[in-house]
Amino acid sequence: MHAPLNHRIVLASHPDGRPVPANFRLETAPIPEPQEGELLLEILYLSLDPYMRTRMNAEGTYADAVPLGTVMLGGTVARVKQSRNPAWQEGEIVLSFSGWQRYAISDGSQLRRIDPAIAPISTALGVLGMPGFTAYVGLLDIGRPAPGETVVVAAASGAVGSAVGQIARIKGARAVGIAGGPDKCAFARDVLGFDAVVDHHAPDFAKQLARACPDGIDVYFENVGGKVLEAVKPLLNDFARIPVCGLIAEYSDAGAAASISLGDTLFKSLTVRGFIQTEFVERREAAFLQEASQWIRDGLLRYREDVVDGLEQAPQALIGMLDGKNFGKLVVRVSGD
Known part of the structure; x- marks a missing residue:
């Protein structure tokens, strides 16, 4: 045997x-x-x-x-x-x-x-693990959205992006998602409750994003890079915060690289902060798991x-x-x- x-x-x-x-x-x-x-x-x-x-x-x-x-x-x-x-x-x-x-x-x-x-x-x-914790600390500790501000996140139907948008709305901010294809956009809008969702495959993607953000962007949660970042840059408000947790569009394609210049950072007084979720490990048990578990029970955080x-x-x-x-x-x- x-x-x-x-x-x-x-x-x-x-x-x-x-x-x-x-x-x-x-x-x-x-x-x-x-x-x-x-x-x-x-x-x-x-x-x-x-x-x-x-x-x-x-x-x-x-x-x-x-x-x-x-x-x-x-x-x-x-x-x-x-x-x-x-x-x-x-x-x-x-x-x-x-x-x-x-x-x-x-x-x-x-x-x-x-x-x-x-x-x-x-x-x-997922939602109660590393991706959810990444969304939680990146948005709340670095992005710090105030009620009424506009938060934009790409990959809005994904593990991190979906949590970012929902937590932004829980905190009283306006959540604008970017996703690929009508099904993912509909899910972010109709199931997750994003205030607006834009399809990055659309030929006029940059114009649609601008229409979805009439008051500009106060927090851009960066996990994609590439053409999405290029469309976001002109819409950033003064003092906007940009938590950077990933650049998935650039991991296998060096030609997709895009960046925020030092000039952008200076002239708009931007805060650009890369982070790894392990930097905030003390927040996982004491804050994240307690709050996120309750949000799931209350139906406020879906996945x-x-x-x-x-x-x-x-x-x-x-x-x-x-x-x-x-x-x-x-x-x-x-x-x-």
């Missing part, structure tokens, strides 16, 4: 521009045995996020690159399959950073328990998940996400929960 195997996806080569399936390799290996003080985790859900593209490069950015031949990194929701650590019980559901594989070993130090009674466990990777079945589908799903093909927070269902 064959022993059960662990399936894992490793980085096989560095992308040259847009990632391709050949940059990944599916491998099998024996399921690891936990030693004293360790846990064996069974991965249930894997999060796919834009930052993964930057970590596939030969050189790291704000964090180390993924070494060739090693498991692709990523946030996961997992079940404790076997425990040799008295602090953790078998069957507990945890948030981990176990990457693209079915089973992983943990010493328990970087795990966080998930309460399935609050929301579906997959939300720990949509794009669930892909099967670990082997992760490479193509990530490639599609970088092309804007996902609709909502993209997660891979690795094992049934």
